[in-house]
Amino acid sequence: xxxxxxxxLNPLCEVLQIVGAKWGFPVIxxxxxGPQRFNKLQRAIRNxxxxxxxxTLRLLEQNGVVRRxxxxxxxxxxxxxxxxxxxxxxxxIEAMNLWAAKWGIRH
Amino acid sequence: xxxxxxxxLNPLCEVLQIVGAKWGFPVIxxxxxGPQRFNKLQRAIRNxxxxxxxxTLRLLEQNGVVRRxxxxxxxxxxxxxxxxxxxxxxxxIEAMNLWAAKWGIRH
DNA sequence: CAGCATCCAAAAGGATACTG
DNA sequence: CAGTATCCTTTTGGATGCTG
Numbered sequence: 053x054x055x056x057x058x059x060x061l062n063p064l065c066e067v068l069q070i071v072g073a074k075w076g077f078p079v080i081x082x083x084x085x086g087p088q089r090f091n092k093l094q095r096a097i098r099n100x101x102x103x104x105x106x107x108t109l110r111l112l113e114q115n116g117v118v119r120r121x122x123x124x125x126x127x128x129x130x131x132x133x134x135x136x137x138x139x140x141x142x143x144x145i146e147a148m149n150l151w152a153a154k155w156g157i158r159h
Numbered sequence: 160x161x162x163x164x165x166x167x168l169n170p171l172c173e174v175l176q177i178v179g180a181k182w183g184f185p186v187i188x189x190x191x192x193g194p195q196r197f198n199k200l201q202r203a204i205r206n207x208x209x210x211x212x213x214x215t216l217r218l219l220e221q222n223g224v225v226r227r228x229x230x231x232x233x234x235x236x237x238x239x240x241x242x243x244x245x246x247x248x249x250x251x252i253e254a255m256n257l258w259a260a261k262w263g264i265r266h
Numbered sequence: 267c268a269g270c271a272t273c274c275a276a277a278a279g280g281a282t283a284c285t286g
Numbered sequence: 287c288a289g290t291a292t293c294c295t296t297t298t299g300g301a302t303g304c305t306g
Contacts, residue, residue: 063259064184064252072179074279077171090288101280106289116262127287128286137262147254148174155223155244181299197268208300213269234267235306 066115067144075100075108080134080141083118087133117141173222174251182207182215187241187248190225194240224248 070076078097082088088096094105109132112118117138123129134141177183185204189195195203201212216239219225224245230236241248 064255067255067259068178068184071175077175094288099280101282102289103281103291104279107279122288125287128289130288140262141258144251144254144258145171147251148171151248151251152170152174155247201268206300208302209269210271210301211299214299229268232267235269237268 190241
């Protein structure tokens, strides 16, 4: 994640935190497919481990991008989904894709 | 910078490399003001050191966002400026700003 | 002036094992 | 199932000094 220096560039800091987080995009991309439980997310995202997944979900939750819901089954079930704010994030992703497509990879 | 995992999400990988780099935004922001020499950039960007500035400029240069021009004065003068691709990057920045403004910091 | 080489400190990432 | 705790490895960042 971009640390202090970049974070001083408000109000971009929040966006940079999200897009700069190593697993932010993969998690968001996966949740676009629909609500998912913790273990399902972990299996879906190649090479992520519990710790990293937990950290990323907490970060996105704090930024209001992801919602966490606990169902009191046994064992407990936890479902993660995108909030409205999270779904609206596609505007940013699209802008990135457009720019990347317009200019291509490498020059 | 977001590392391997995020980078597999082509064609976003290039964008993530740029926005995820700790000093990417500060350098681009500074160059929007116009072409600048190495030392001028370093003085303008709070707390960046030669090494980090060099690394960031090389990264942006490789991505075709920044142009490097050497003038054979003594001592040598090197000027950095944004390419057309680099200036067009404001479309991405704007999308980020819009999203951030729409949803605010924290929730 | 514009860097590169080196070195060190700090942070991030990841593996594993354990728990309610 | 969904984590937390711990430990360890790797990567990054920054400071400093040297050079064409």
